[in-house]
Amino acid sequence: MNQINRVAIVGGTHGNEFTGVYLIKKFNQFPYLIERPSFETLTLLGNPKAFEENRRYIDNDLNRCFKSQDLLDPTLCGYEQMRAKAIHQILGPKGKSQVDVILDLHTTTANMGLSIMLENQHPFSLQLAAYLTSMNPLIKVSWTQPNQESALLRSLCELGFVIEVGPVAQGVLNADLFAKTEKLVYVMLDYIEGYNKGLVPQTHSTLTLYEYVGTLDYPRNEKGEIQAMIHQQLQFRDYEPLNPGEPIFLTFDGKEIAYEGESTVYPVFINEAAYYEKGIAMCLTKKQQVLLRD
Amino acid sequence: MNQINRVAIVGGTHGNEFTGVYLIKKFNQFPYLIERPSFETLTLLGNPKAFEENRRYIDNDLNRCFKSQDLLDPTLCGYEQMRAKAIHQILGPKGKSQVDVILDLHTTTANMGLSIMLENQHPFSLQLAAYLTSMNPLIKVSWTQPNQESALLRSLCELGFVIEVGPVAQGVLNADLFAKTEKLVYVMLDYIEGYNKGLVPQTHSTLTLYEYVGTLDYPRNEKGEIQAMIHQQLQFRDYEPLNPGEPIFLTFDGKEIAYEGESTVYPVFINEAAYYEKGIAMCLTKKQQVLLRD
Numbered sequence: 001m002n003q004i005n006r007v008a009i010v011g012g013t014h015g016n017e018f019t020g021v022y023l024i025k026k027f028n029q030f031p032y033l034i035e036r037p038s039f040e041t042l043t044l045l046g047n048p049k050a051f052e053e054n055r056r057y058i059d060n061d062l063n064r065c066f067k068s069q070d071l072l073d074p075t076l077c078g079y080e081q082m083r084a085k086a087i088h089q090i091l092g093p094k095g096k097s098q099v100d101v102i103l104d105l106h107t108t109t110a111n112m113g114l115s116i117m118l119e120n121q122h123p124f125s126l127q128l129a130a131y132l133t134s135m136n137p138l139i140k141v142s143w144t145q146p147n148q149e150s151a152l153l154r155s156l157c158e159l160g161f162v163i164e165v166g167p168v169a170q171g172v173l174n175a176d177l178f179a180k181t182e183k184l185v186y187v188m189l190d191y192i193e194g195y196n197k198g199l200v201p202q203t204h205s206t207l208t209l210y211e212y213v214g215t216l217d218y219p220r221n222e223k224g225e226i227q228a229m230i231h232q233q234l235q236f237r238d239y240e241p242l243n244p245g246e247p248i249f250l251t252f253d254g255k256e257i258a259y260e261g262e263s264t265v266y267p268v269f270i271n272e273a274a275y276y277e278k279g280i281a282m283c284l285t286k287k288q289q290v291l292l293r294d
Numbered sequence: 295m296n297q298i299n300r301v302a303i304v305g306g307t308h309g310n311e312f313t314g315v316y317l318i319k320k321f322n323q324f325p326y327l328i329e330r331p332s333f334e335t336l337t338l339l340g341n342p343k344a345f346e347e348n349r350r351y352i353d354n355d356l357n358r359c360f361k362s363q364d365l366l367d368p369t370l371c372g373y374e375q376m377r378a379k380a381i382h383q384i385l386g387p388k389g390k391s392q393v394d395v396i397l398d399l400h401t402t403t404a405n406m407g408l409s410i411m412l413e414n415q416h417p418f419s420l421q422l423a424a425y426l427t428s429m430n431p432l433i434k435v436s437w438t439q440p441n442q443e444s445a446l447l448r449s450l451c452e453l454g455f456v457i458e459v460g461p462v463a464q465g466v467l468n469a470d471l472f473a474k475t476e477k478l479v480y481v482m483l484d485y486i487e488g489y490n491k492g493l494v495p496q497t498h499s500t501l502t503l504y505e506y507v508g509t510l511d512y513p514r515n516e517k518g519e520i521q522a523m524i525h526q527q528l529q530f531r532d533y534e535p536l537n538p539g540e541p542i543f544l545t546f547d548g549k550e551i552a553y554e555g556e557s558t559v560y561p562v563f564i565n566e567a568a569y570y571e572k573g574i575a576m577c578l579t580k581k582q583q584v585l586l587r588d
Contacts, residue, residue, distance in 0.1 A: 025519070026546045054571065055349070109463040169403040169463035171567035175526040175544050225319070232469040250469050252320045273465035277348065 001124055004159075004192050006099040007041045008091055009034065009185065013063050013104055013153055014274070015050025016170040019178050020105030023185070036189050038196035042099070044090065046153065049079060054171050056274050063104075064151045068094055088156065097157035103188060104154045105181060108166035109273045111236035114184055118143045119150065119160035126292050127200070128191055130207040135187065140239050142210040142268065142285060161188075167236065170273055205292055210239065210266055210285035217279040219249060219257060227251055230271045230281060238268045241287075249281070295418055298453075298486050300393040301335045302385055303328065303479065307357050307398055307447055308568070309344025310464040313472050314399030317479070330483050332490035336393070338384065340447065343373060348465050350568050357398075358445045362388055382450065391451035397482060398448045399475060402460035403567045404576075405530035408478055412437045413444065413454035420586055421494070422485055424501040429481065434533050436504040436562065436579055455482075461530065464567055499586055504533065504560055504579035511573040513543060513551060521545055524565045524575060532562045535581075543575070 009027065011020025024043045027034045034041040045051065047062050059078030070076055071088045091099050108115075116132060116139060118125045129141040154160025165181045168174045194200040218226040228249035234242070241264045242248070248267075249257040259265075267282040269275060303321065305314025318337045321328045328335040339345065341356045353372030364370055365382045385393050402409075410426060410433060412419050423435040448454025459475045462468045488494040512520040522543035528536070535558045536542070542561075543551035553559075561576040563569060 022520075022523075022546060030547065109466055167463070169461070169567050170465065171570065172403055172565055173520075173523040174565075175523040175529060178523060179526075226316075226467075229316075229467040229469040229472060232473075235469060252316060253324065271466055271468075273463050276465065 003196050004039050004100040007039055007101040007103065007189065007192060008044055008099040008157075009041060009103045009105065010044045010046050010153060011105045012048070012051045013046035014056045014061075014106065015047045015052070016054050016056050017105075017107040018171065018173045019107045019165060019168065019181050021045065021051050022173060022178070023105060023182055026182075034185070034189060036193040038193055039100075041189065044087065046087070046104075047080065047083060049083075056170070061274075063153055066094075066153050066155055067149050067151045070151070084153075087153065092156045094156055099157050101159045101192060102154050102157050102161065103185060104152075104160070104162045105185070106162055106164045107168045107170075107177070108164050108269060109169060110269045110271055111167045111238045112140070112164050112268060113166070113238075114139045114180055115164040115268070116141045117154075117162040117164060119152070119154050120146075120158070121290075122158060123292070124195070125159055125161070126207055126209075126290065127202060128188065129209075130292055131191055131200070132184070132187065133207065139184070140210060140268075141207060142212065144212040202292075207290045207292060209288045209290045210268065211288055212283055213265065213286050214284045215280045216248070216267075216282050216284065218276070218281045219251065226276070228255075228257060231256065234267070234270060234282075236270070238270050239266050241265075242267050242284075297490050298333050298394040301333055301395040301397065301483065301486060302338055302393040302451075303335060303397045303399065304338045304340050304447060305399045306342070306345045307340035308350045308355075308400065309341045309346070310348050310350050311399075311401040312465065312467045313401045313459060313462065313475050315339065315345050316467060316472070317399060317476055320476075328479070328483060330487040332487055333394075335483065338381065340381070340398075341374065341377060343377075350464070355568075357447055360388075360447050360449055361443050361445045364445070378447075381447065386450045388450055393451050395453045395486065396448050396451050396455065397479060398446075398454070398456045399479070400456055400458045401462045401464075401471070402458050402563060403463060404532050404563045404565055405461045406434070406458050406532045406562055407460070408433045408474055409458040409562070410435045411448075411456040411458060413446070413448050414440075414452070415584075416452060417587055418489070419453055419455070420501055420503075420584065422482065423503075424586060425485055425494070426478070426481065427501065433478070434504060434562075435501060436506065438506040501584045501586060503582045503584045504562065505582055506577055507559065507580050508578045509574045510542070510561075510576050510578065512570070512575045513545065520570070522549075522551060525550065528561070528564060528576075530564070532564050533560050535559075536561050536578075 011024035060080040062080040065084035219228045228251040231247040231250045247256040265284040270282040305318035354374040356374040359378035513522045522545040525541040525544045541550040559578040564576040
């Protein structure tokens with residue numbers, strides 16, 4: 001792989017996820033914090049209007065607007081659809097992007113600690129992830145096997161990373177998680193600097209990777225209204241094993257609903273506020289050990 | 295005081311505070327849960343449109359729309375201003391209300407556990423609050439000395455209670471806090487039933503009351519942008535003593551800001567998401583022991 005010449009840090013792709021927004025403001029005020037000798041770092045506030053209104057989005061979830069066909073469709077003119085086209089002009093186009101790395105900073109109401117979500121299994125991304133988890137075992141890494149083109153902002157370049165930090169409520173800053181996210185960004189920038197200088201040892205032979213295998217929706221009635229909550233035994237237990245037969249939901253009238261899968265899974269995004277409307281009570285992953293190539 | 299004949303339970307006065315909304319749905323589905331022999335219980339979903347859109351409010355905070363002059367002002371026609379007038383028709387008018395008790399169910403992103411907020415120091419309210427705290431010492435009771443007419447929904451009747459439960463993110467159900475809120479409602483209804491039957495012993499001679507004495511805003515720049523976060527030593531420490539000189543904020547560039555008051559206070563609503571726009575980083579209270587009249 002060539003040198004990494006340009007890195008984009010994006011915050012506020014969702015307007016009510018404040019950590020990324022205020023980190024971008026901080027980096028703009030103190031640019032030396034993200035400057036490194038061997039590459040250029042740019043910042044981008046993803047959805048300024050949604051931030052102003054303290055909402056995830058105005059018309060559509062911006063982080064679902066980056067499919068090539070949508071970016072090229074002149075009839076799509078919701079606020080986020082147009083904003084995605086503008087961001088595509090700045091960072092894209094896909095396959096020929098103007099930046100080599102994207103760090104897209106998110107928060108979640110789920111207890112996901114510091115999570116890194118990879119766009120693909122590019123060797124550089126796996127090595128970086130392995131380095132991060134070796135530095136801090138609380139960092140978790142996940143990946144989705146693509147079955148169609150990604151609609152996420154990070155997909156604008158090959159080395160796209162989503163950083164999800166939680167639990168934190170929407171519209172709130174948590175000083176502890178803010179500091180941890182900030183530190184993670186610096187460690188990633190330092191790693192890229194080391195990579196460019198040939199100083200990164202490829203010593204990490206395995207990586208624990210959580211691969212997305214599906215989602216579970218809340219039980220709903222015929223009107224689509226949810227009929228149960230995340231069971232309190234599962235709440236805040238992201239990345240912990242969930243076995244068949246263990247409770248996942250509690251109905252409003254007090255009945256437990258058990259997980260009916262056939263094998264152990266590792267749920268993430270448990271009780272994420274923004275996913276109620278998407279029909280997702282939690283995402284399911286399988287825990288894998290990945291052998292890294294030298 | 296006369297018998298209590300009608301009690302209103304209100305949920306979803308703020309559309310993204312789900313606990314109250316889903317409790318109202320549950321009570322409507324299983325009305326026997328809130329029926330008691332000696333009085334009628336009605337339910338009300340405060341802001342259905344805001345709930346549909348998963349927002350606190352559409353045009354204005356509904357829970358600031360209940361001043362008499364606003365309720366009578368025909369030129370106010372925002373969604374919540376009109377909704378307040380409709381609720382005023384159902385529950386009010388102030389001073390001659392159609393219900394004797396209002397329980398208005400809220401949630402907060404602050405760590406306020408189970409909090410009861412009184413409209414006034416009516417002996418019945420104080421006795422009920424004293425009973426609740428004697429049953430569960432984790433229940434906290436607060437009160438605001440009025441300096442002007444209340445704009446809150448609970449002010450539609452004399453025995454108005456706001457129940458604030460947290461920490462829980464907006465747009466999320468937490469099964470544990472849902473169950474605790476539900477149980478608290480039943481205990482309050484049972485107390486009213488006992489009161490009507492003359493079975494409530496007035497044995498509680500003192501009550502710990504947190505009286506509101508002011509608010510603190512985030513440090514802001516000339517554009518109004520916040521420049522600091524709640525200090526991590528204060529985060530989630532609602533109802534704990536805060537002494538002069540102790541840190542309350544951490545600026546984005548890492549400087550601690552100390553509390554500059556002259557005496558110990560007990561902050562509440564620390565880092566409530568909905569209060570960023572109101573210029574409130576926390577509310578300050580003084581802890582008092584109130585002697586109850588027999």
